[in-house]
Amino acid sequence: MRLAVRLTAQAWVSSLALLMPLVASAQFDDVDTFPASEPERGCPKRPDVVPFTARNLVGLPGSGWLAHQAIIPESKDRFFVESERDRSGVKLVPEDVDVRKLGAPDPSVPLWVFGKADSAACRAVPVVWWAVRMGTDADRKTYLMSELQVDCDVLPPGRLSGTPVALRQKDAPTGCKLRRADDNSTSDEGRGLPLELSDVLPERTSCEAPECQRKWEIFSSRWDDGSAVFDIAVSWMKRGGKKDPCEWATEDHTALLLRPAGALAPLPLRSGGAFFGALYDSTGLRTVFSRTLGVLNVHDAAKPKVAPKAVRYGSPTEEELAHGKRTLSPCKK
Structure with missing residues (x-):
């Protein structure tokens, strides 16, 4: 019971963290994410790309996205053991766990999320981490994913064309935009x-x-x-x-x-x-x-x-x- 209470409380905190920047950004749809005086860096030649998955697709309640961070090696997977590895599931990663040891990239390198079509990327910060077990008997793995606090509007799950994508790099990809099928x-x-x-x-x-x-x-x-x-x-x-x-x-x-x-x-x-x-x-x-x-x-x-x-x-x-x-x-x- 204690685990269920903790999960629910943290999920509420992450939901508020995700919603707050969206409400604020709605008032500034026509304002560039980055200062106009900053020189454009353009899109990277070899982008370090981060995909997203809808929360509901992994069994979490509510609407929102999870950013894929890593595949947790079987030898380091302490979230799904014995018979639990034979089925799908999702578990909260405790705050005291060092996610770098689970394969997470360097947290000091920010993510830049592309949400709406033809808009600039915005900075994102991981706020809650999840271990997600998914797949079939022939190919089942545990994925390390995170909820993000973002500084711009991101469309809710629903269609492939609205799924965000992010770049992991030190500097903002100013002047780089994402175009969808139009x-x-x-x-x-x-x-x-x-x-x-x-x-x-x-x-x-x-x-x-x-x-x-x-x-x-x-x-x-x-x-x-x-x-x-x-x-x-x-x-x-x-x-x-x-x-x-x-x-x-x-x-x-x-x-x-x-x-x-x-x-x-x-x-x-x-x-x-x-x-x-x-x-x-x-x-x-x-x-x-x-x-x-x-x-x-x-x-x-x-x-x-x-x-x-x-x-x-x-x-x-x-x-x-x-x-x-x-x-x-x-x-x-």
Whole structure:
């Protein structure tokens, strides 16, 4: 009972700490986070990226975010022992525990959180630490996460496009901003697939209406210099004389594409995934983020053919693995 009381009290304190800066920041939406006289540092060449997870996804009550800090080695995991390691759970890390010994990065290096689209990053400070056990029997780990006190507005959990991301570095990344996908188009609108994108998709000459139907969806972001990122999903569905969409033979294909400034056609980014956002500054597009189950991919926009840096922040559950496939099939599985 004592543990439950302590957890609840600390959770209330952290919730107030998270809410207070949000209320204050709402009055200054049009004010830059950093002084105008400070020279722009721009986006880092090799960003140390910190992903976020919604509180409710790890079993904590309330609305808010947890920042991924480290994966706790099994040899140092004193939070989940014996049979507890066989199931998911979340436990408060006591204040007297040295989180550096659990794998946490140097706390003297601040986090700079990007929340809303096209806004500057703001400084964040860890206030409460949690040990989160998640995954399946085949791949279950304990993650060290923290609640943050932030100095700017962060959108509540709900959609992928509102999930924050942070950089861990000494100086503020002044002049660096995060852009989300700001355009969306689908085959349901009656338009054909843009020519510059259709060339990168596999041909399906045997797919002819009405026996076979092709559906597509595109999420994208563009910049003034002509660079752009395209996230494409395509599904070919053969009816085979059956009325139930769940009985149609369906083939799905996804691609994440980058069109560099001055290029005529986009290039596929290796180890793609769902387009998460992109960092840019006065020099143009710098870093593209994509996300797969439990992994945030960090692509260098200047080197689209190079494999991205993969930052792991969670282990998917059986349910997430079963429903993680991206498809445009009308079948509701």
